[in-house]
Amino acid sequence: MHAEATRAPRTVLSVFATFAVGGPQARFAALANRFGGRYRHVIVAMDGRTDARERLSPRLDVSFPEIAIRPGSLFGNLLPFRRTLKSLRPDLLLTHNWGSLEWAIANLPGLARHIHFEDGFGPEERDRQLPRRVHTRRLVLRRSTVVLPSRTLLAIAGDIWRLPPRVLHYVPNGIDLARFDGIRPERLSAPPVVGTVAALRPEKNLARLLRAYAASDVPGSLVIVGDGTERPVLQALARELGIAARTVFTGHVADPAALIAGFDLFALSSDTEQMPISVLEAMAARLPLAATDVGDVRTMLAPENRAFVVPRDDAALAAALRSLVAGPELCARIGAANRARAEQEFDQERMFAVYAALFGAGPDNHARTA
Numbered sequence: 001m002h003a004e005a006t007r008a009p010r011t012v013l014s015v016f017a018t019f020a021v022g023g024p025q026a027r028f029a030a031l032a033n034r035f036g037g038r039y040r041h042v043i044v045a046m047d048g049r050t051d052a053r054e055r056l057s058p059r060l061d062v063s064f065p066e067i068a069i070r071p072g073s074l075f076g077n078l079l080p081f082r083r084t085l086k087s088l089r090p091d092l093l094l095t096h097n098w099g100s101l102e103w104a105i106a107n108l109p110g111l112a113r114h115i116h117f118e119d120g121f122g123p124e125e126r127d128r129q130l131p132r133r134v135h136t137r138r139l140v141l142r143r144s145t146v147v148l149p150s151r152t153l154l155a156i157a158g159d160i161w162r163l164p165p166r167v168l169h170y171v172p173n174g175i176d177l178a179r180f181d182g183i184r185p186e187r188l189s190a191p192p193v194v195g196t197v198a199a200l201r202p203e204k205n206l207a208r209l210l211r212a213y214a215a216s217d218v219p220g221s222l223v224i225v226g227d228g229t230e231r232p233v234l235q236a237l238a239r240e241l242g243i244a245a246r247t248v249f250t251g252h253v254a255d256p257a258a259l260i261a262g263f264d265l266f267a268l269s270s271d272t273e274q275m276p277i278s279v280l281e282a283m284a285a286r287l288p289l290a291a292t293d294v295g296d297v298r299t300m301l302a303p304e305n306r307a308f309v310v311p312r313d314d315a316a317l318a319a320a321l322r323s324l325v326a327g328p329e330l331c332a333r334i335g336a337a338n339r340a341r342a343e344q345e346f347d348q349e350r351m352f353a354v355y356a357a358l359f360g361a362g363p364d365n366h367a368r369t370a
Helices: 023-038 051-055 074-088 098-107 131-140 151-159 206-216 231-241 257-261 277-284 303-308 314-325 328-345 348-360
Strands: 011-016 040-045 061-063 092-096 113-117 145-148 168-170 193-197 221-225 247-251 265-268 289-292
Touching: 011 023, 011 074, 011 098, 023 051, 023 092, 023 277, 023 348, 074 098, 092 098, 098 113, 098 131, 145 151, 151 168, 193 206, 193 257, 193 277, 206 221, 206 231, 206 265, 206 314, 221 257, 231 247, 257 277, 265 277, 265 314, 277 289, 277 328, 289 303, 289 314, 303 314, 303 328, 314 328
Parallel strands: 011 040, 011 092, 040 061, 092 113, 113 145, 145 168, 193 221, 193 265, 221 247, 265 289
Antiparallel strands: none
């Protein structure tokens, strides 16, 4: 997917459990937009949602075919998926997470070159790997290219799924740092502002953030950017906790950069993450973070911030929020250190270069990253 790539595929079939806005979808859009018209993109959303198409450049050749999908019916789906693969004859099949793995099975023994992205797990795999899924991944992915954005996932894929090291590629997510330079912050209330950006889903555990914020007794406001099925429950909880007047639910925002720049600190309350793009955005915006200790979050952040990465506990998160709000000079130092680390490790140009090699390499000549 790059002008410099050799033997680059012409048609890319990308399958997502959902094409609602999220980290994998944002990364895909950044890659597709960067590499431009060299590719014809066919995108399948297993749940029919295509909200993230707003992130794709109108200049791209993109289609969203209607495919009959029977939820939860592996054997009912394999035949129509295989027919689609044979009809479309993509040069490259991209699958994302467990929710699209049926397409990898339908692709066997190799109708198209296959790259699988594993970005993390839902609540059912928050604390342990499910044996059936482990064995399926072990069997289906051992001859694919498997891309993992976190060291935690890399260890799981090697040690638990027992995939061969030659198929595993650790590729950290990247961020457009310039997107956060020179923007005018959008303040929704008087400072200090504690903010977060997240899909309102159970595994994000924004109820923990609401409880921690209420317990912290910090002044100012809490801004929650994002939407999802949990919104009514969370709004009811904010009323119950007595913080509804200080809590802003913005709903979906296509580009939250200006809102993030208006935060004084960023909060992450998830039960499960790997390498969240929202954390990279906060780092790019020079923010300190109070975060739960999930996935690679601790090692992503600058060392100065790691004391505020805490267990998945309301009281611990409340204490981190309280300490950061009480120390504006500390926040400024941590924010500057986070931005410097983002510039050093997570500039999207590095990510683009790796994917250009991965997507353009032949099936027996993958670009190895570590």
